[in-house]
Amino acid sequence: MKIDFEAAVQFLRESDNFLLLTHRNPDGDAVGSLWALCRALRSIGKRVTFRLAGRVAENMLFAAEQPDDSFEPQCIVSVDLAEAHLLGEELFPVYGDRIDLNIDHHASNTFFAKKTLLNGNAAAAAVLVYQLYAPLGATLDKKAAEQLYIGVSTDTGCFRYHNTDADCLRTAAALVEAGVDNGEINRIIFETKSKAYVQFESLALNSMRMHFDGKCAVISLTQEMYAKTGVDESEIHMISALPRQIEGVLVGVTIKEKENGLCRVSLRTNEPVDASSIAKIFGGGGHKLAAGCDLNGGLRTATADLLKAIEATLKEYNLL
């Protein structure tokens, strides 16, 4: 059931003993909104714990909250979660059908939770969590503001992507007023790369192939590249932005080879191509210009299947 802000605030106020969840391999918006919601609820006297599936990027840990194992959770709230199975293989079987409230900003949201607070136009889930602070009576201290800033800035590519709207800039302004050193956080998160990552990026760029008159660029990330560079999984997501940066590219694809032939795909498109409609063909989803899906059958087969779908999509738009 879709609910509005007022109902979400009332639900959070009336509940206690929270367990917070988000999607697997949590990105900046996932952890930023989760930590900030945790902090908001604790500031109004609630007991809150959380579970994360996968490592958090080291450069965001300065803003981390700690879980609390001292109580039995009664109310399960998720953030930034478009579909229940994105909880990951460990958490999905346990909590997939038990989420009481989901706070999300994916237009592709499947309404799997008992209650859903959704704004499919919001730039980040962190914008929604920020908007809950005042009506909840929560304390927006410097650390909470940093957590929310991590969410808003990472989901907008540091305020560069098309989803950077007035609402999210107003949110960022309020967070800076609340004490965020935005220049310093931007330096830590967007301007600092590990040496392993730089080496990995050069292998990734070497793997890039162009298709369809240069309208599609594909980067393939293999297990061998991870092993060779020792890159941290949480840094790999930065690669996804690269193919779309090339002049003339409308569909930028990054294919990550996982175990047992599973391939995890990131799609980044430029107008007018809808990334989520391509992802949907393979059971995935996301936003108009940024989406993802999983394919099986190994890198070669997955790439061929994807290219077929991208070719058909480009033809639909009369771009080919």
Ligand SMILES: [Mn+2]
């Ligand atoms: Mn998000």
